Amino acid sequence: MIKVENLGKYFDNIKAVDGISFEVKKGEVVGFLGPNGAGKTTTMKMLTSFISPTFGTASICGHSIIDDSLSVRKNIGYLPETVAVYSDMRVSAFLDFAAQIRGFDKNERFKKIKSVVDVTNLNSVFNQEIETLSKGYKCRLGLAQAILHDPPVLILDEPTDGLDPNQKHEVRALIRKLSTDKAIIISTHILEEVESVCSRAIIISKGAIAADSTPEKLRSQSSFAGAVDVTFKAAKIGIFELLKGLTSVSQVNQLNNQRYLLLPKSGCNLLEEVISVSTNNGLTISDITVDKGRLDQVFYEITTNS
């Protein structure tokens, strides 16, 4: 539903986005990750045809962002980074305005507004002026406006920024619920958000795609992936050498008398080897965990290396 082909944007001579390509299908939630200034927001602004690309193109539901921007905008629900809402309006009037722009007649408007207000929990502030709302409410109002017309494509720029943990939880649940019949792109700095809502993560660094994979696969690229953290019941001399001698081990760190952190050679399964060497040498394990990899570690490695 979203197809991006070699999309690029230069601001004067500053390269903001440098020829990125990807596709998003129906049912996918893609998390855009990247440090500030990596080009996430610029990409989103191009996809919503708010700014035009310097080169390359993209299409939304088959409509080109360059030649058919009106159809593109009809098919998109967009939450801008700045949470842009008319602060001089009331919540009700603002949603009615958005619904009118989307071309709904009076009865439809009433129904649509009622349903998004319920979904985003805006009932308690429905008649309030927007400038008196907290950031969390404004953000949800922005989201309500974006999903009002039930668009096939949702583009959300930091949808949970400024929300409290409960609201974050609700918004993520909402995004998951919406994702069944939509293609969704969200940008975020919060890595746990990617793990909890995204089926795919794209890491952008310096305007280019540095990684495009599922959160699980990305995590497993971490140097900590598969690391074994083992604690023995009793301290014993020689354990360190014993562990160091294992074939799949690349590095052993002694954390305290009984606890060791073992990093694997890539592609090796350390867990079985640690357990068998322990039983063979009469060592009792009191605690053992295998690290599934850390997204923040991968994020750091990818975005600082390139």
Added chain:
Amino acid sequence: MKNIAIIFKREIAAYISSPIVYIFIVFFLILSGVFTFKLSGFFEIGQADLKSFFGWIPWLYLFLIPAISMRLWSEERKSGTIELLFTFPIKIYEAMAGKFLAAWAVITSALLLTFTLPLTVEYLGKPDVGVMIAGYIGSILLSGCYLAIGCFFSASTKNQVISFIFTFVNCLILLLIGFEPFVKFFEGLHLPLWLLTQISNFSFFTHFANIQKGILDVRDIFFFVTFICVSIYCGALILENRKAE
């Protein structure tokens, strides 16, 4: 068309809830009153017409209209709602026209609130009603031209002060090239006659003065309407390029 109406309604609602409009109306009424009665001596002249009122309109609008127009796009830029607006499925000229018409409606309502003047004249003497109506129509068209210039500059820059000054200067120039002392000055330059006519033809003042005489000539109305449409169209073009700045 429908989108223009939606934008227009939203803008009007925003005007009603903001104090700026009321300040504008009060300022306009006070200043026009002072100019008409104190400076022009409305009663002392002893003529049953509104010449002393309409004579001030071009100069009064010169200060008041840029003050309204400078806010048109800068506020949207400041709050970021410009991004929301133009990611809605609407065309730029629709937003431009909606905003223009709403501001024009506000300025026109302020003008119509001077209805007590024609009533006074009607009570005191036997005025030519046609001339008075033409005066109002001319003033409305003139305000539309000023506002269209203001729309253009508001779309061009995010800085309100620059927008005010450019609108003011442009309106002033387009007034003065048809204003008598300046026409005399151009004549003194020994320019060819066709050029002189062209210059003064391009002035608001020439067309405004024609309508003030009570003659609603198609050519004058055509000038004003074309001027408004072209300015708004150019404003929409420039906004297309600068909306994201």
